[in-house]
Amino acid sequence: MTAKLSANNLTLIRGESCLFQGLEFALNPGELLLLEGQNGSGKTSLMRAIAGMLSLESGEIFWNDMPVSGQRQEFHGALVWLAHRTGLKGDLTLVENLRFEGSLRRQAKTDPEVIYERLGITRLKRLALRSLSAGQQRRVALARMLMAAVPLWLMDEPFTNLDREGRQLVMDLTQEHLERGGMCVMAAHQDIKIASPIVRVRL
Amino acid sequence: MWKFFHQMASPPYFYRLAATLIPWFAIPGLILIAYGAYAGLFLVSMDYQQGDAFRIIYVHVPSAYLSMMAYMMMAVGGGIGLIWRLKLAHAVGAAAAPLGAAFTFLALVTGSIWGRPMWGTWWEWGDPRLTSELILLFLYFGYMALRSSIDDTAKADKASAVLALVGVVNVVIVHFSVEWWSSLHQGQTVFKKGTMDADMRIPLFAMLIGFSFVFGAMLLRRLRTEVLFRERRTRWVRELVLSPEGGK
Amino acid sequence: MDSSNLQQPGIFAGLLAIIRRDLLLAWKRPGDVLNPLFFFAMVCTLFPLAVGPSAEQLTFSGPGVLWVAALLSTLLSLNSLFMSDYEDGSLDQMLVSPQPLPVLALGKTIAHWLISGFPLVLISPLLAMTYRMPSAVMGILMLTLLLGTISLSLLGSIGAALTVGLHRGTALLSLLILPLAMPILLLGANTVSLAAANDVYGTGIWALGAYAIASISLAPYATAAALRISNE
Numbered sequence: 307m308t309a310k311l312s313a314n315n316l317t318l319i320r321g322e323s324c325l326f327q328g329l330e331f332a333l334n335p336g337e338l339l340l341l342e343g344q345n346g347s348g349k350t351s352l353m354r355a356i357a358g359m360l361s362l363e364s365g366e367i368f369w370n371d372m373p374v375s376g377q378r379q380e381f382h383g384a385l386v387w388l389a390h391r392t393g394l395k396g397d398l399t400l401v402e403n404l405r406f407e408g409s410l411r412r413q414a415k416t417d418p419e420v421i422y423e424r425l426g427i428t429r430l431k432r433l434a435l436r437s438l439s440a441g442q443q444r445r446v447a448l449a450r451m452l453m454a455a456v457p458l459w460l461m462d463e464p465f466t467n468l469d470r471e472g473r474q475l476v477m478d479l480t481q482e483h484l485e486r487g488g489m490c491v492m493a494a495h496q497d498i499k500i501a502s503p504i505v506r507v508r509l
Numbered sequence: 510m511w512k513f514f515h516q517m518a519s520p521p522y523f524y525r526l527a528a529t530l531i532p533w534f535a536i537p538g539l540i541l542i543a544y545g546a547y548a549g550l551f552l553v554s555m556d557y558q559q560g561d562a563f564r565i566i567y568v569h570v571p572s573a574y575l576s577m578m579a580y581m582m583m584a585v586g587g588g589i590g591l592i593w594r595l596k597l598a599h600a601v602g603a604a605a606a607p608l609g610a611a612f613t614f615l616a617l618v619t620g621s622i623w624g625r626p627m628w629g630t631w632w633e634w635g636d637p638r639l640t641s642e643l644i645l646l647f648l649y650f651g652y653m654a655l656r657s658s659i660d661d662t663a664k665a666d667k668a669s670a671v672l673a674l675v676g677v678v679n680v681v682i683v684h685f686s687v688e689w690w691s692s693l694h695q696g697q698t699v700f701k702k703g704t705m706d707a708d709m710r711i712p713l714f715a716m717l718i719g720f721s722f723v724f725g726a727m728l729l730r731r732l733r734t735e736v737l738f739r740e741r742r743t744r745w746v747r748e749l750v751l752s753p754e755g756g757k
Numbered sequence: 758m759d760s761s762n763l764q765q766p767g768i769f770a771g772l773l774a775i776i777r778r779d780l781l782l783a784w785k786r787p788g789d790v791l792n793p794l795f796f797f798a799m800v801c802t803l804f805p806l807a808v809g810p811s812a813e814q815l816t817f818s819g820p821g822v823l824w825v826a827a828l829l830s831t832l833l834s835l836n837s838l839f840m841s842d843y844e845d846g847s848l849d850q851m852l853v854s855p856q857p858l859p860v861l862a863l864g865k866t867i868a869h870w871l872i873s874g875f876p877l878v879l880i881s882p883l884l885a886m887t888y889r890m891p892s893a894v895m896g897i898l899m900l901t902l903l904l905g906t907i908s909l910s911l912l913g914s915i916g917a918a919l920t921v922g923l924h925r926g927t928a929l930l931s932l933l934i935l936p937l938a939m940p941i942l943l944l945g946a947n948t949v950s951l952a953a954a955n956d957v958y959g960t961g962i963w964a965l966g967a968y969a970i971a972s973i974s975l976a977p978y979a980t981a982a983a984l985r986i987s988n989e
Contacts, residue, residue, distance in 0.1 A: 321661055322742060357853045360989055361594075361663075383765050383855030391846025395778070397785045402778075409774030410854050412765045434785075460853075591982075647936035654932050658925050667986040668919050672933060675915055675979055679937050682968070686940040689960065690947055 310334055311356075311458065311489060316365035318348065318355055325351050329365070331507055333491070335457070336484050338502055341493040343509030349493035350390065352509065353462050356491060357387055383412065385458040390466070392447040396436030400427065400446050403435060407450050414455040421452045425475070440467040452479065459483060461492045518597045520736050521745045527729040527736075534729065538722025545716035553709050562626045567713060569619035571720035572612045573638070576645060577680070578721070579609025582728075583652065584677035587670025597732075599666035600739060602673060603656060604731035608724065610649035616642050637691035644683050648676045662739060771856035772864045779868030793834040793873045794880060800826035801884045812889055819888030820898065820949035826884075827877055827902055828909065828935075828942050834873040835913035836930055838865065839921040839984065848921070852988055858981035863973075866914040866980070874906030890953065897952040897962075901945040904965040908941050911969075911976035918983035941968060 312332040318325045325348030333339045341349045354360045356367055358374055358381065367374045369381045394403045404418070422428040425445045430438060435446065444467050451459060459480070465473045477500060480490055484502040492498070549567035586601035620639045621631050634640060655672055659665035740746045766774075783789050804822045808814060842848040842865075851861050881902050882895045890898065916934040923929060948961030 359849070359852050359985070379855055379857060382853050385853065387850065387853045389846050389849050391844075391849065393846035393848075393850035395782060395847065396845065397782055398778070402781065406774050406778045407850075409766050409770050410856050412855075644936050644939055647932075651933040651936060654929055655919060658920075658923050658929055661989075664986060664989055667989075668983065671915070671979055671983050671986065672919060675912075676937065678975075679940070682940045683936075686943050686964070689964075690943050693947060693951070 310371065311339075311367070311369055311491075312371075313356070313367045314365055316352075316355065316367070317363040318351055318360065319363045320348075320351060324363075326509055329507065331505060333489055333505055335487040335489055336502055337489060338480065338484060338498075338500060338504045339489070339491040340498060340504050340506050341491065341509060342495070342506060344495065347509040349509055350462055352507075353387075353460055353491060353493055357385065357460060358382070384456050385460055386411065386451050386454040386456050387460040388447055388451050388462060388464055390462050392443050394435050394443065394446055394450070397434060399434055400431050400449075403446065404450055404453060408453065412455045413453055416453070418449075418453060421449050425449050425452075441469060441472060444468055445472065448476065448479070457488050459488065459490045459492075461490060461494075463493055463495075465494060465496065518595050520597070520740050520743075521749075523597060524733055524736050524749075527733045531726050531729050534722045534726035538719045538724075538726060541715045541719030542723065545712045545719055548712035549716065553712060560626070562623060565619050565623045567716045569616060569623055570713060571716045572616035572619060573642060574717060575720055575724050576609055576613035576616050576642065579605045579612060579724070580645065580648070580673070580677060580680060583609065583669075583673040587666075587673040590666060591670050591674075596663075596666070596739070597736070599670060600732055600735045601728075602652075602669060603666070604728055604735045606649060606653050606656070608727055608731065610646060610653065612724070613642060613646045613649060617646065635691055637687045640691070641680075641684050641687045644687075645680065648680070652676065765855055768856060768860045771854070772860050772867075775861050775864035776868045776871070779865060780871065783868070783872045789834070789837065790872050790876065793830045794876055796833055797826050797830040797877055798880070798884060800829060801887070805887075815888045816890070816953070819885060819890050820894075820953060821946045823881060823885060823888070823898065824902075824905070824942055824946035824949070827881070827906065827945075828938060830877060831874060831906055831909045831913060832931055832934060832938075834869070835910070835917045835934070836920075836927050838869055838914060838917040843921045843988075848984065848988060852985065858984060859977035862914060862918070862980040862984060863977040866910050866977070869914070870907055870910040874910050875903075877906060878902045894949060894953045897958065898949050900962065901948050901965055904962070904969045905941050905945040907969045908965070908972045909938055911972040911980075912937055912941075914980045915976055915983055918980045918987060921984070921987045923987075941965070944968070 310333065312330075314330050316329040317327045329352070331339060341352055343349050351360060355362055358367075358378055369377065369384065374381045395406075398406075400422075419428070422431065425448055427442065427445050427449060430442060430446075435443060438446070444464075448464075451461075461476075461480075464476050464480075468476065477498065480492070481500055481502065484490060484500070498504070545567055549564055553564070555561055582605045583602040586598040586605070589595055590598035590602070617639065620636075620642065624633055624636065624639070625631055632639075652669055652672055656665050656669045659668055737746060801822060804818070805815060808818070839848060842851065852858065854861060878899055881898055882892075885895050885898055913930075913934050916930050916937075919933065920930045944961045944965050948958045948965070951958035951961065
């Protein structure tokens, strides 16, 4: 895969304030794009803009050197988004939630049980999601991300609600994804210990 | 050609252009209305069936016409705004909605006054045009309510544009379904088709054009305010307000 | 990445998946299905209590009352169409889904109709009976309600998408949708009245059918556009 994500001259205005102006980046397979900045600096907005959910004041985001706006479906087929709100249904069980996601997006060939085991959620499989803790729900969201066979991971504050072991797990998973030639866009306000090349964007 | 449109759409340019255009709309408009009103009230002879009551068409018909034109403008403006991302086109919708609602209301009131001697009541559900007009008024209310409940201007623009486009398709359906419905119930309209004499028609045309011009002037005026409000954070507005003429 | 040999699920799979998920959710919360039905039945009960039990009056006004009640009940249930998806972040996931958004919006609307509109069609003869509607007319009532509630759900989904995330949701949604829905009410109720009066009623059925087909093919696009705008 020669997928490459880049952006030029991005400007975003939300309401009265300009969140960023003339922002550029280029990301190649195996690299992590780290969005740094304080709360409210526009990390989530930039991520939503990359995902094509916000209309930009100026600038364009490119996937394979072609504007994302002209190939939205293909681009969305190549990414998965770990958002602040998990987007999972509290009334449904883990398996029901993930089966729904599986019908929307290309799935990896890995056995789901292996992924559940790795994330430590095997014994939660039959429970309604609302009875799980916030950290456990986040692990389910991670499972959804791992099950999707996509090159680009968008991760908005992936460490929220996770304990130390969970945070290490996220870093390991990210590292493995990058080593496989995947790409990551991550918004985080804490130190990331990852051996792969990191492209930093300071907001 | 494109360059011209983009220049037109640049807020400071439009703001000044609108100021020069307003008198060109307002003065001919008022003259035509003055003529139409005089001719309609005094020169045109009395209708043998309706007496003097029919003279209200000189206000009613132009109002009803503008009530629909304004909705069309909202929809077209919204469509242009969504496709070409022209902010000025969205502003047209925002500026036209209250005007359109006002003319719809005027059309309803004059229609009801007109119908009173005919029907012996202020409101007759059997009249298809008044009923459609009433639904149109509700469509305007919905549009304005949606606009006012979204704080972010850009978002309000796009959401109301979608609503206006859906609504404009519906206006046509409303028209035909209400016609069908009133034909079931032997509803009758006070409007007669194709029986108007030439000397009655000329003042009516004068009123139609005059109303449209005045509407144009009012719309431009509202647009100027709208543009000024939307651009309130920009430098040109600040310079304009602080300039010796104080925003003239 | 060895994913290139794997297929992206087709749009039909996506459509079915979202319908199945929403039906499953409704199954786990039966109140969402039953409340609009109870509301429908209750509005139909209010009317005879208000105007008196005279048989002649009830026969005459039955089609209109049943149709107004159906319209209001559909409207009531529409408010929650995208609400929970908005709150738990599922809507965001829908927006970045590789499935076309109009397909997902259509799927959600179909599920909504199966949950709220279709049961309403099924119980309508029961209520029509209390209005002394002849059984031959009940068929027409069910047919008009069937076609009409499909259109109402689709039209309403546009309004629900425009107002999702706004504080004054319910009242605003009614204000937006009611004027748009008036032709459906007018066609539906009058067709039933015509049938009850042994008159020719074909026009209304055809018009309702045309409306339903037009809304199936157009409304999902408007809903998708509205969802993108509301979620910016």
